[in-house]
Amino acid sequence: MKAKIQRAMTRLRKRIEISCHRNELPFSPNTLGGACGISSFLVFRILKKMGFRPVFHINPDHCFVTVAAHKKYWVDLTLTQFASTAGDVFIEPRRFNSRVHRSNRRATRVADIRKLFNRWPDEQNPFKQKLPKITI
Numbered sequence: 001m002k003a004k005i006q007r008a009m010t011r012l013r014k015r016i017e018i019s020c021h022r023n024e025l026p027f028s029p030n031t032l033g034g035a036c037g038i039s040s041f042l043v044f045r046i047l048k049k050m051g052f053r054p055v056f057h058i059n060p061d062h063c064f065v066t067v068a069a070h071k072k073y074w075v076d077l078t079l080t081q082f083a084s085t086a087g088d089v090f091i092e093p094r095r096f097n098s099r100v101h102r103s104n105r106r107a108t109r110v111a112d113i114r115k116l117f118n119r120w121p122d123e124q125n126p127f128k129q130k131l132p133k134i135t136i
Contacts, residue, residue: 001069001070002069002073002091004050005047005050005052005067005069005073005075005091006089006091008046008050009043009046009075009077009089009091010088010089011135012039012042012043012046012077012134013032013039013077013088013089015132015133015134016032016035016038016039016042016077016132017029017032018132019130019131019132020032020035023129023130025123025129026123028081030080031078031080031081031084032077032078032080032081033078033080033081034081034123034124035078035124036062036063036064036076036077036078036081036124037058037063037117037120037124037125037126038124038125038126038129038131039063039077039078040056040057040058040063040064040065040076040077040078041056041063041113041126041131042126042131042132042134043065043075043077044056044065044110044113045110045134046134047065047067047075049134052067052068052069053067053068053108054066054067054075054108055067055106055107055108056106056107056108056113056116057101057103057105057106058103058104058105058106058107058116058117059102059103059104059105060104061099061100062078062082062100062101064076064079064100064101071093072093073091073092073093074090074091074092074093074094074101075090075091076090076101077089077090079100082100083100114127
């Protein structure tokens, strides 16, 4: 199960990098620093399409997703902005760092995720940016 998620997330990460470059979004090209909201929202949508029940998490500094397959995984495509050794696609059955992956608020529906972004900068808000087309 993890391998299937890993493949989908690796493809998604590439699409996000290309989209950020094309749309001239101000995110670090190597770490996607600042793109956690957009990336995590797309992760959430793809995992839903794959039949999983993902949970979107947000705190004042970061967004990420958890999903339960045969165990609970943290899925994070922008963790390298905090930890260079995390790799471009972080899928692990445990938290990486309690500060980065602490969850103040969470949502399981798109309408609720939209509300979580009320005070985030427009360039980091997935509901105010042109998002890449996602496929699984």
